[in-house]
Amino acid sequence: DGGITQSPKYLFRKEGQNVTLSCEQNLNHDAMYWYRQDPGQGLRLIYYSQIVNDFQKGDIAEGYSVSREKKESFPLTVTSAQKNPTAFYLCASSRDRELVYEQYFGPGTRLTVT
């Protein structure tokens, strides 16, 4: 079955540590996205990539970094510069940039930083 996997489901880190969240898709989609969701809130775009080896900042990119070396993979690093990293992180993909409106989401990673 095609889909998006994110691991781990829950992640705990100490303040000051960088942490990398995994996102893999086998849908053969060109575009991938990272969102952050805080309790009772909508999704806010962190970074997106429309094609391999290219990515763009979203609305809240500060304190985050990404890479897109392979079509299937779009890992997100939450750096120590992110002031409030505790959140639910969702990875998504769309067939291409034109179909941005129809995104498929992974199950998410709940990150807690203390």
Added chain:
Amino acid sequence: GQSLEQPSEVTAVEGAIVQINCTYQTSGFYGLSWYQQHDGGAPTFLSYNGLDGLEETGRFSSFLSRSDSYGYLLLQELQMKDSASYFCAVSISGSARQLTFGSGTQLTVLP
């Protein structure tokens, strides 16, 4: 930038019909999408309106009026499993193809 407004909560009974409204302000509007998210789960795509009018998918319908910067999601024959958060999201034209999500409407379906 873009801004979207939708009610924070809606309550309805099983078998009823409910409408969730979404108004938006954006430049370069391309289309309006709707997503469903159950507690702790991943959002799932429900529908998309690129043109004015009604789109129907089973029990769910979505409507768009570009001139009014307004859309809605209509859920018919409500079931308990429809209890979830519903998000509208706008996409804009141009090279920066991304979605901007509303803050979501929590729908509670009562027996």
